[in-house]
Amino acid sequence: MxxxxxxxxxxxxxxxxxxxxxxxxxxxxxxxxxxxxxxxxxxxxxxxxxxxxxxxxxxxxxxxxxxxxxxxxxxxxxxxxxxxxxxxxxxxxxxxxxxxxxxxxxxxxxxxxxxxxxxxxxxxxxxxxxxxxxxxxxxxxxxxxxxxxxxADTMQPQPAVTQSQSPSGPPVLLEGEVMANVKQALEEAMKIEGAFAVCLADANSGMTLGSVGGNATFNVEAAAAGNTEVMRAKLKTMKALGIKDRIEDMLITLGEQYHIIRPLAAREGLFLYIALHRANSNLAMARFRMADVEKTIQL
Structure with a gap:
C-alpha cells in the first residue's frame, strides 16, 4: 500500500x-x-x-x-x-x-x-x-x-518599553507616527508655489523614505536616487578642501525647473528633494519654506 x-x-x-x-x-x-x-x-x-x-x-x-x-x-x-x-x-x-x-x-x-x-x-x-x-x-x-x-537563541529577551515622555522634550515618536510625520511634512512641502514633486531620501543607499507628487514623465524617486551622487560628490569636495561646514541646501537650475536638495541637519545622510516649475515659483520663498519643512520632520 x-x-x-x-x-x-x-x-x-x-x-x-x-x-x-x-x-x-x-x-x-x-x-x-x-x-x-x-x-x-x-x-x-x-x-x-x-x-x-x-x-x-x-x-x-x-x-x-x-x-x-x-x-x-x-x-x-x-x-x-x-x-x-x-x-x-x-x-x-x-x-x-x-x-x-x-x-x-x-x-x-x-x-x-x-x-x-x-x-x-x-x-x-x-x-x-x-x-x-x-x-x-x-x-x-x-x-x-x-x-x-x-x-543566538541564548540571548535574553529585552524587556518591553512603552512610549514615554522625554524629560526634556516631546513624546518619542514610534515608527508609525514617524512615517505619518514624514508624509505630513512632504504634503506641506507640496504647498510651496510651483512644487510638483517632493521626497525624503537616503544619500547612502539612494532609497526614498517617502514621496509625494511626480508623474509619468518625472519619477521623483529615481531623481532623488540619482542625486545621491551629487550629494556625495559635494561632500567629498568639501572634505578635500578642508571645509568644515554643513550644506544648507543645493540648487540645480534647469530651463523650466528648479530642483532643491536640502540635507536634514538632525539626521545625517537624509535629504529633502523638491522639484518646482520655474515659471510659477519664487526661489527665495521656496528655500525659506523648505527650511521650515525640515524643522517639522521628527526621526
Missing part, C-alpha cells in the same frame, strides 16, 4: 540572510541594501562584523529612540551627541560612552538587542530584494557584532 501523498511546504528563501553572509565574507566590507513592499533597510558591515542597521517600516525604531525609551538618555542628550558627531566625525555610540551618558556594557547589550530585532525583521521578509554594495569603510568603534551574536 502506497503512503498517502504529503504536501511539502518549502521554507521561504532567506534572501537577506544569504546576501548578508556574502557581505560578512568580503574583505572590503560595505553595506547590504534591502527593499520590500513594506520595509527598507541597510546593514553596515565592517571587518567581517555587523556594525549598524537602519530599518524603515512598520514597527521599526531608531537606536536613539530605544535609548530614550529605556530612559538612559534624554532627547536633548541625543541631539547634543549627534551635533558633536557631525562636528567631529565621531561615532555616536562611542561618544555616548566617552561623555559618561551610558556605560559601555549597557550600551553594547542594548545595541545588540536592537540590531538583532532589526535583522529578525529583515530575515523574515519573503519577497525582498537585497544587494551587497562593497565599500571600504572606516568605523571608529569596537561595538560590532558577529552574526552568531545576533542570531
Amino acid at each position: 502506497n503512503p498517502a501523498p504529503r504536501t511539502v511546504v518549502s521554507p521561504p528563501r532567506q534572501v537577506v540572510r544569504a546576501v548578508l553572509t556574502e557581505a560578512l565574507e568580503s574583505k572590503m566590507g560595505g553595506e547590504v541594501v534591502v527593499k520590500s513592499a513594506t520595509v527598507s533597510g541597510r546593514i553596515f558591515v565592517v571587518e567581517h562584523k555587523v556594525a549598524w542597521t537602519v530599518l524603515t517600516g512598520p514597527g521599526a525604531r531608531s537606536f536613539s529612540t530605544a535609548l530614550i525609551d529605556a530612559k538612559l538618555v534624554s532627547r536633548e542628550d541625543v541631539e547634543q551627541v549627534m551635533a558633536e558627531c557631525r562636528k567631529s566625525g565621531g561615532n555616536f555610540c562611542e561618544t555616548l560612552v566617552s561623555w559618561g551618558l551610558v556605560p559601555r556594557d549597557t550600551l553594547r547589550d542594548l545595541l545588540c538587542h536592537h540590531v538583532r530585532a532589526q535583522l529578525d525583521t529583515l530575515f523574515g521578509l519573503t519577497e525582498a530584494q537585497a544587494l551587497f554594495v562593497p565599500q571600504p569603510r572606516s568605523y571608529s568603534s569596537q561595538l560590532t557584532f558577529e552574526l552568531a551574536e545576533l542570531t
Whole structure:
C-alpha cells in the first residue's frame, strides 16, 4: 500500500540572510541594501562584523529612540551627541560612552538587542530584494557584532518599553507616527508655489523614505536616487578642501525647473528633494519654506 501523498511546504528563501553572509565574507566590507513592499533597510558591515542597521517600516525604531525609551538618555542628550558627531566625525555610540551618558556594557547589550530585532525583521521578509554594495569603510568603534551574536537563541529577551515622555522634550515618536510625520511634512512641502514633486531620501543607499507628487514623465524617486551622487560628490569636495561646514541646501537650475536638495541637519545622510516649475515659483520663498519643512520632520 502506497503512503498517502504529503504536501511539502518549502521554507521561504532567506534572501537577506544569504546576501548578508556574502557581505560578512568580503574583505572590503560595505553595506547590504534591502527593499520590500513594506520595509527598507541597510546593514553596515565592517571587518567581517555587523556594525549598524537602519530599518524603515512598520514597527521599526531608531537606536536613539530605544535609548530614550529605556530612559538612559534624554532627547536633548541625543541631539547634543549627534551635533558633536557631525562636528567631529565621531561615532555616536562611542561618544555616548566617552561623555559618561551610558556605560559601555549597557550600551553594547542594548545595541545588540536592537540590531538583532532589526535583522529578525529583515530575515523574515519573503519577497525582498537585497544587494551587497562593497565599500571600504572606516568605523571608529569596537561595538560590532558577529552574526552568531545576533542570531543566538541564548540571548535574553529585552524587556518591553512603552512610549514615554522625554524629560526634556516631546513624546518619542514610534515608527508609525514617524512615517505619518514624514508624509505630513512632504504634503506641506507640496504647498510651496510651483512644487510638483517632493521626497525624503537616503544619500547612502539612494532609497526614498517617502514621496509625494511626480508623474509619468518625472519619477521623483529615481531623481532623488540619482542625486545621491551629487550629494556625495559635494561632500567629498568639501572634505578635500578642508571645509568644515554643513550644506544648507543645493540648487540645480534647469530651463523650466528648479530642483532643491536640502540635507536634514538632525539626521545625517537624509535629504529633502523638491522639484518646482520655474515659471510659477519664487526661489527665495521656496528655500525659506523648505527650511521650515525640515524643522517639522521628527526621526
